[in-house]
Amino acid sequence: QVQLVESGGGVVQPGRSLRLSCAVSGFSFSSYSMHWVRQAPGKGLEWVSLISFHGGNIYYADSVKGRFTISRDNSKNTLFLQMNSLTAEDTAVYYCARDMTLGSWGIDLDYWGQGTLVTVSS
Amino acid sequence: QSALTQPASVSGSPGQSITISCTGTSSDISGHNYVSWYQQHPGKAPKLMIYEVSNRPSGVSNRFSGSKSGNTASLTISGLQAEDEADYYCSSYTGSSTLYVFGTGTKVTVL
Numbered sequence: 001q002v003q004l005v006e007s008g009g010g011v012v013q014p015g016r017s018l019r020l021s022c023a024v025s026g027f028s029f030s031s032y033s034m035h036w037v038r039q040a041p042g043k044g045l046e047w048v049s050l051i052s053f054h055g056g057n058i059y060y061a062d063s064v065k066g067r068f069t070i071s072r073d074n075s076k077n078t079l080f081l082q083m084n085s086l087t088a089e090d091t092a093v094y095y096c097a098r099d100m101t102l103g104s105w106g107i108d109l110d111y112w113g114q115g116t117l118v119t120v121s122s
Numbered sequence: 123q124s125a126l127t128q129p130a131s132v133s134g135s136p137g138q139s140i141t142i143s144c145t146g147t148s149s150d151i152s153g154h155n156y157v158s159w160y161q162q163h164p165g166k167a168p169k170l171m172i173y174e175v176s177n178r179p180s181g182v183s184n185r186f187s188g189s190k191s192g193n194t195a196s197l198t199i200s201g202l203q204a205e206d207e208a209d210y211y212c213s214s215y216t217g218s219s220t221l222y223v224f225g226t227g228t229k230v231t232v233l
Contacts, residue, residue, distance in 0.1 A: 037224075044211060044226055044227040045160070045168065045227070047213070047220070047221070050222070060220075061221075062123065062220045063220075065219075095167055095168075097168075100173065100179070106158075106173075106215070107156055107158055107213045107214065107215055108156075108170060108173035109158075109160075109168070109170055110170045112167035112168055112169075113167065115167060
């Protein structure tokens with residue numbers, strides 16, 4: 001069955017960096033675009049970033065542009081999110097999610113991981 | 123790019139129908155059919171309920187339906203059940219630098 005498992009969350013000081021990973025199984029990873037979505041404690045969902053199935057198209061929310069970098073390793077079925085210059089506003093549960101649009105991308109996210117909590121605090 | 127606007131809460135009795143609205147602008151919701159809806163129970167990951175305005179993924183109950191008119195998308199839950207009590211979020215392509223946006227979220231309460 002399809003599984004997405006995030007890791008790498010934790011407590012980090014403001015201005016520092018963190019790298020999240022999302023290991024996937026149960027489907028052909030290289031055929032699907034992938035997203036990161038975050039949710040601050042008690043708040044709503046916020047779209048963070050998208051990487052196309054082949055890695056050639058990448059998009060970011062304005063709130064993280066220039067600080068976050070999404071990447072993927074199709075040989076290892078793993079999605080990444082490098083987060084630099086973290087601030088308290090980045091504190092959230094970070095979810096990786098599969099885009100159901102085979103061979104393209106949209107906002108139809110049909111499988112999600114369980115999320116990993118990132119807390120930015122001194 | 124601001125979040126799409128949803129009512130903070132909607133409630134209904136078992137068996138009733140409720141509708142959740144999602145209001146955007148001409149640059150997001152009204153310009154295309156890339157609108158989806160998610161259900162999220164407390165402490166759980168979101169679940170896709172509707173995609174491309176009105177399509178249901180396999181396994182989603184036909185009690186859930188979606189529609190769109192102008193700048194507003196809607197999710198209707200018919201035959202409300204206790205298990206439908208959750209938070210619901212719409213999302214849309216924006217065509218701006220922030221490619222996608224979610225709605226503010228609606229808490230559905232089954233009375």
